[in-house]
Amino acid sequence: MQTLARDRSNERYLPGIAFPENLLPVSSLAECLDGVRDILVAVPSHALRETLVAIRPYLDAESRLCWATKGFELHTGKLPHQVVGEVLGAQRKLAVLSGPTFAREVGQQLPTAMTIAANDSAFATELAASLSGSNFRAYTSDDMIGVEVGGAVKNVLAIGAGMSDGLGFGANARVALITRGLVEMTRLGVALGAKKETFMGLAGMGDLVLTCTDNLSRNRRLGLALAGGKSVSQAQAEIQQVVEGVMAAEAVHEVAARLGLEMPICHQIYRILYRGAQPLEAVGALMRRELTAE
Numbered sequence: 001m002q003t004l005a006r007d008r009s010n011e012r013y014l015p016g017i018a019f020p021e022n023l024l025p026v027s028s029l030a031e032c033l034d035g036v037r038d039i040l041v042a043v044p045s046h047a048l049r050e051t052l053v054a055i056r057p058y059l060d061a062e063s064r065l066c067w068a069t070k071g072f073e074l075h076t077g078k079l080p081h082q083v084v085g086e087v088l089g090a091q092r093k094l095a096v097l098s099g100p101t102f103a104r105e106v107g108q109q110l111p112t113a114m115t116i117a118a119n120d121s122a123f124a125t126e127l128a129a130s131l132s133g134s135n136f137r138a139y140t141s142d143d144m145i146g147v148e149v150g151g152a153v154k155n156v157l158a159i160g161a162g163m164s165d166g167l168g169f170g171a172n173a174r175v176a177l178i179t180r181g182l183v184e185m186t187r188l189g190v191a192l193g194a195k196k197e198t199f200m201g202l203a204g205m206g207d208l209v210l211t212c213t214d215n216l217s218r219n220r221r222l223g224l225a226l227a228g229g230k231s232v233s234q235a236q237a238e239i240q241q242v243v244e245g246v247m248a249a250e251a252v253h254e255v256a257a258r259l260g261l262e263m264p265i266c267h268q269i270y271r272i273l274y275r276g277a278q279p280l281e282a283v284g285a286l287m288r289r290e291l292t293a294e
Helices: 002-007 029-033 045-058 080-088 103-107 121-131 144-166 170-191 196-200 202-213 218-227 232-239 244-259 264-274 279-287
Strands: 038-041 064-067 094-098 112-118 136-141
Touching: 029 045, 038 045, 045 080, 045 244, 064 080, 080 094, 080 144, 094 121, 094 144, 094 202, 112 121, 112 144, 112 202, 121 136, 136 144, 144 170, 144 196, 144 202, 144 218, 144 244, 144 264, 170 196, 170 202, 170 244, 170 264, 196 202, 202 218, 218 232, 218 244, 244 264, 264 279
Parallel strands: 038 064, 064 094, 112 136
Antiparallel strands: 094 112
16 A cells, blocks of 8 residues: 555556546545545455454445445355345445446546436435546446346356367357356356346347456466466466456355256366366366247
8 A cells, every 4th residue: 555655556466547536545444534525446356344343343334335346156056246245234325336347448538428327316326427538438227136247247248258269169159158158157147036138238249258358367368278278366366466367256156056057168167277177178168059039
């Protein structure tokens, strides 16, 4: 934090992008949250519960919370809003931020659009207004489940897209994976209570296409590395950042099994990451599946 405050930029993750004047890095949660009503949590999914427990003593009844965390909680299968409800209570105003938003492009002030889903429509509208500007546009939604499922499953599918391209399968295979992956994402979301139309929007199809097709995506880059013969641990070490899709693949596999859902693409990606299956073998298993109607 001292380095961030001194440099006024994050040279490790976003080199060359200066902090806005009103962004102040501080070294303690007490200082960060003193007198603050609205809190945005932006941590990987495996750190969400720990972070919520840490900030809980500093919140009061009027505190409003939003998060940019994408993924199921591993082994519990809970979505972020469920974890927040358990730790902080579901009665306060809550919102999730998601959508196709590479941090570097946001930092460079390139045009970006995303989704805010909240349990209170006025809170969603207020957040959208406060975050939107000349290069950043926020849309509102009341489907927190759908927005969160989209943010979790797209990371798994992006690993598959990276493997597909890394194996040289071409655009036909990539589009088939994205399209059928969207079906799997929607199937899981609807089973959990989401609205089907949410997955046609920014937090569903939008984030999926972005993450599957651009090499700024860590998940896609991991898939490319796996196709090149590297192990999961080697690929993660090379990327040097959290690759959410690795843990999401296990969580999605567990949730789908519990619900009795077929998610064949996600299942094969899970087998590659956790069961030692080879990418070409997984492709063969998908292509040999019984033919069905679209």
